[in-house]
Amino acid sequence: MTVPAPRASTSQFDTNELVINMGPQHPSTHGVLRVVLRLDGERVLDADCVIGYIHRGVEKLCENRDWTHIILLTDRMDYVAAATNNLGYVEAVEKLMQIEVPRRARYIRTILAELQRIASHCLWLGTHAMDIGALTVLLYAFREREFVLDLFEEFCGARLTYNSMRVGGLPLDIPPGWDRKLRSFCDLMEGKLDDYETLLTNNRIWLKRTRDVGVISGEEAIGLGLCGPPLRGSGVSRDLRKDEPNAAYEEFDFDIPLGTRGDTYDRYLIRMEEFRQSIRIIRQGLDGLPEGPVMGKVPRLLKPPAGETYHAIESPKGELGYFLVSDGKSTNPYRFRVRPPSFCNLQGLKRLVRGHLVADVVALIGTIDIVLGEVDR
Amino acid sequence: MLDTVVIPLLKIAVLVNAVLVAVTFLVLMERKVIAWAQSRLGPMRVGPYGILQALADPIKLILKEDITPVKADRYVFTLAPIMSLVPALVVFAVVPFGPDPLYYIGDINVGLLFIISVTSIGVYGIILGGWASNSKYPLLASLRASAQLISYEIAVTMTLVSVILTTGTLSLVGIVEAQRESGIWFGFIQPVALVLVFIGGLAETNRAPFDLPEAETELTGGFHTEYSGMRFALFFLAEYANMIVISAVVVLIFFGGWLRPFPNIAWLGFLDLLPAWIWFVGKVFLFLYVFIWIRATLPRYRYDQLMSLGWKVLIPVAIGNLVVTGVFKVVF
Amino acid sequence: MAEALLFYTLAALILGLGVMVVSARSAVHSVLFLVVNFLLVAVLYVTLNAEFVAVIQVLVYAGGIVVLYLFVVMLVNLKQAPERFSDPRRLARSGLVLGGVVLALIVVVVSSSLRAGAAPEGTLSGFGTPFTSGNTEQLGWVLYTSYLIPFELASMLLLVAMVGAIVLAKRHLGE
Numbered sequence: 001m002t003v004p005a006p007r008a009s010t011s012q013f014d015t016n017e018l019v020i021n022m023g024p025q026h027p028s029t030h031g032v033l034r035v036v037l038r039l040d041g042e043r044v045l046d047a048d049c050v051i052g053y054i055h056r057g058v059e060k061l062c063e064n065r066d067w068t069h070i071i072l073l074t075d076r077m078d079y080v081a082a083a084t085n086n087l088g089y090v091e092a093v094e095k096l097m098q099i100e101v102p103r104r105a106r107y108i109r110t111i112l113a114e115l116q117r118i119a120s121h122c123l124w125l126g127t128h129a130m131d132i133g134a135l136t137v138l139l140y141a142f143r144e145r146e147f148v149l150d151l152f153e154e155f156c157g158a159r160l161t162y163n164s165m166r167v168g169g170l171p172l173d174i175p176p177g178w179d180r181k182l183r184s185f186c187d188l189m190e191g192k193l194d195d196y197e198t199l200l201t202n203n204r205i206w207l208k209r210t211r212d213v214g215v216i217s218g219e220e221a222i223g224l225g226l227c228g229p230p231l232r233g234s235g236v237s238r239d240l241r242k243d244e245p246n247a248a249y250e251e252f253d254f255d256i257p258l259g260t261r262g263d264t265y266d267r268y269l270i271r272m273e274e275f276r277q278s279i280r281i282i283r284q285g286l287d288g289l290p291e292g293p294v295m296g297k298v299p300r301l302l303k304p305p306a307g308e309t310y311h312a313i314e315s316p317k318g319e320l321g322y323f324l325v326s327d328g329k330s331t332n333p334y335r336f337r338v339r340p341p342s343f344c345n346l347q348g349l350k351r352l353v354r355g356h357l358v359a360d361v362v363a364l365i366g367t368i369d370i371v372l373g374e375v376d377r
Numbered sequence: 378m379l380d381t382v383v384i385p386l387l388k389i390a391v392l393v394n395a396v397l398v399a400v401t402f403l404v405l406m407e408r409k410v411i412a413w414a415q416s417r418l419g420p421m422r423v424g425p426y427g428i429l430q431a432l433a434d435p436i437k438l439i440l441k442e443d444i445t446p447v448k449a450d451r452y453v454f455t456l457a458p459i460m461s462l463v464p465a466l467v468v469f470a471v472v473p474f475g476p477d478p479l480y481y482i483g484d485i486n487v488g489l490l491f492i493i494s495v496t497s498i499g500v501y502g503i504i505l506g507g508w509a510s511n512s513k514y515p516l517l518a519s520l521r522a523s524a525q526l527i528s529y530e531i532a533v534t535m536t537l538v539s540v541i542l543t544t545g546t547l548s549l550v551g552i553v554e555a556q557r558e559s560g561i562w563f564g565f566i567q568p569v570a571l572v573l574v575f576i577g578g579l580a581e582t583n584r585a586p587f588d589l590p591e592a593e594t595e596l597t598g599g600f601h602t603e604y605s606g607m608r609f610a611l612f613f614l615a616e617y618a619n620m621i622v623i624s625a626v627v628v629l630i631f632f633g634g635w636l637r638p639f640p641n642i643a644w645l646g647f648l649d650l651l652p653a654w655i656w657f658v659g660k661v662f663l664f665l666y667v668f669i670w671i672r673a674t675l676p677r678y679r680y681d682q683l684m685s686l687g688w689k690v691l692i693p694v695a696i697g698n699l700v701v702t703g704v705f706k707v708v709f
Numbered sequence: 710m711a712e713a714l715l716f717y718t719l720a721a722l723i724l725g726l727g728v729m730v731v732s733a734r735s736a737v738h739s740v741l742f743l744v745v746n747f748l749l750v751a752v753l754y755v756t757l758n759a760e761f762v763a764v765i766q767v768l769v770y771a772g773g774i775v776v777l778y779l780f781v782v783m784l785v786n787l788k789q790a791p792e793r794f795s796d797p798r799r800l801a802r803s804g805l806v807l808g809g810v811v812l813a814l815i816v817v818v819v820s821s822s823l824r825a826g827a828a829p830e831g832t833l834s835g836f837g838t839p840f841t842s843g844n845t846e847q848l849g850w851v852l853y854t855s856y857l858i859p860f861e862l863a864s865m866l867l868l869v870a871m872v873g874a875i876v877l878a879k880r881h882l883g884e
Contacts (some may be wrong), residue, residue: 042521200673208679
């Protein structure tokens with residue numbers, strides 16, 4: 001991949017233009033994103049995203065791994081939402097092999113995915129607020145995220161890269177007493193959400209910094225291929241949990257919050273509401289958790305029949321899709337391709353920042369909620 | 378000789394040291410208060426409850442390598458931190474800590490103006506620091522800083538004029554004495570001015586929510602990105618010394634300086650058991666606490682919003698306040 | 710004696726810094742010398758017991774106007790500037806004219822002060838003596854009574870200049 005050079009025209013030197021590199025070592029580009037900004041004073045004329053600083057070739061690696069071993073590689077893409085990545089992958093393989101997953105496993109998967117959404121949104125909220133200058137929210141959000149990590153640790157022994165699902169079900173049932181802890185976490189989280197909103201939602205400075213910043217219409221958002229909260233913020237009702245339900249989502253009752261203006265504040269409100277909807281789903285899941293096994297009938301050696309499949313789920317950041325091709329002969333995929341939501345949403349950045357100020361750039365990077373591990377893979 | 382040279386010099390030495398020590402503890406206080414606001418503990422390792430962190434921080438900064446970027450303007454790069462710290466310390470020459478001449482270095486009849494003018498020199502440190510680094514982020518930050526300082530200085534100065542109208546003197550001792558005579562702190566007579574000066578003070582000291590010049594999430598480290606070691610420490614000292622200055626000015630003008638609460642109520646006289654300077658320092662630290670509290674709570678303004686707040690809100694309100702004060706002064 | 714020594718030291722420093730302002734290679738350096746120059750002039754005012762003027766000198770010149778100079782100097786790349794005016798004959802001509810003006814000024818000032826005699830007290834009589842409450846108040850009285858019209862005219866002038874600057878800036882933006 002070639003690194004696009006900053007497009008400063010040498011022929012006609014304009015003293016008003018300043019080209020600066022934001023990143024890859026910048027505190028608020030959320031990892032190693034590099035944004036080349038062309039500025040007129042503080043106004044952004046153009047921005048180019050340079051990615052690839054943590055490209056590890058996950059897709060290629062996966063093509064040389066066993067179908068089961070791939071699960072732990074998916075952890076390393078969106079590392080703040082590893083369980084969701086696991087879920088998307090195992091469901092894609094199940095679709096390819098037409099494996100029936102027990103209902104209890106599907107319920108627990110849903111609960112885990114929503115728990116993961118809360119953790120991921122906590123990280124988004126904290127960093128987004130910190131980029132805009134509200135330091136305390138970061139610490140608060142991380143404090144609550146810690147509870148989620150503890151719950152995951154108790155469930156699967158890991159805190160970040162869970163490897164928490166298997167093709168055909170789950171490796172383990174939930175430990176005894178886990179559901180009670182999860183319930184008390186849900187109660188706690190609801191109170192904390194009110195705390196966050198007290199600090200931000202009606203804060204005049206927060207409103208000034210996010211209202212009408214990075215406005216994008218629904219049509220344009222679709223045109224750019226945005227997904228997840230940035231798309232819904234523009235009023236487009238597209239959530240794969242409702243539109244193409246996976247796991248056990250069709251059995252749950254929840255709402256999809258939609259924005260009206262398509263600005264940063266709407267996207268903020270949507271994610272705050274998604275916290276609450278996630279809690280609602282978790283509670284329903286715990287109430288209706290069926291008895292039974294957590295692992296379906298799966299052959300010892302996974303060898304899907306020749307064919308290809310695309311399976312997408314709604315990750316905290318948007319549409320996470322897996323495209324798998326099996327040749328039917330080997331025990332590893334012939335082709336493995338991910339459609340990462342962060343990568344597709346990052347395309348919108350160039351459009352969003354144009355005409356805004358430097359300070360808005362960090363707010364907008366925050367609002368599209370990227371994880372570089374997923375962008376670069 | 379003793380009264381004109383030795384004692385003032387001794388006072389200066391004591392005061393400068395006191396301010397610098399106060400700054401180190403202010404940094405510790407900020408870290409602790411913000412930590413508590415964020416449900417953390419803050420520094421806990423150095424000494425009991427981390428109290429000796431106030432010593433460890435300066436020692437660390439002194440021992441750190443002092444780097445001058447190759448492309449920097451060497452002289453200006455060295456001069457900038459000095460130019461930012463010296464005015465912040467000079468201002469204390471006219472700050473009275475108590476009614477007795479022992480508690481201040483000089484009570485000049487233009488004390489308030491002296492503070493305003495000397496703090497306006499402090500902006501050079503920031504501008505030159507950013508420029509001399511010869512680096513883009515510091516330059517952007519120093520431009521922001523200078524624009525911000527100049528704009529808010531106008532608002533603050535304009536507001537202080539209306540205060541001067543009520544006091545009739547520019548001497549800081551005189552202003553406090555006027556509050557003793559009227560028996561009421563000027564903060565209650567001039568609440569609008571109090572708010573304006575406080576907001577302006579936040580902006581002038583580059584504190585949250587106006588900490589744009591050093592907004593590290595936007596401009597990495599702000600104007601002192603390229604500084605390290607003791608030179609960075611000088612900027613740091615200057616910022617916190619300026620915070621103390623602004624708090625001291627607010628306390629002197631609006632909260633009765635060294636006066637106890639309700640100086641006109643006789644039966645509260647037992648409050649005078651505490652020496653005057655303790656009242657003063659206590660009030661100053663109360664305001665410093667508010668500074669820190671605000672930093673822990675609020676997000677940051679954007680540059681254009683900051684400027685429009687300064688020019689379109691603060692300055693008109695300050696002028697309005699001035700007019701209203703003048704009318705009151707004439708009518709009553 | 711001590712005052713005279715202080716005055717001559719200050720005067721020498723101010724003049725020296727003035728030369729530095731003109732001769733400094735870098736524009737930013739010369740602005741810096743200018744700041745120090747202004748600060749020393751303020752000290753000179755203090756020795757004349759004109760604290761108010763001294764403080765205003767610092768506030769307006771050192772703290773305000775020179776900051777704007779610095780702004781411009783920092784933003785505009787001045788490296789090419791000297792070449793444009795490097796025509797030696799033009800330099801010599803303008804230098805001669807300016808030198809003549811300065812010389813004439815010096816002659817006028819010195820001769821008038823010689824004619825007025827060594828006692829300058831008379832010039833201060835308008836302020837009313839003695840200065841008990843500091844000269845700030847006196848200055849205010851004088852400004853708003855005997856010099857009211859020039860004062861108001863000056864403020865009008867400044868207002869017009871400000872409006873003019875805004876108009877110019879706005880037109881530039883509109884294009």
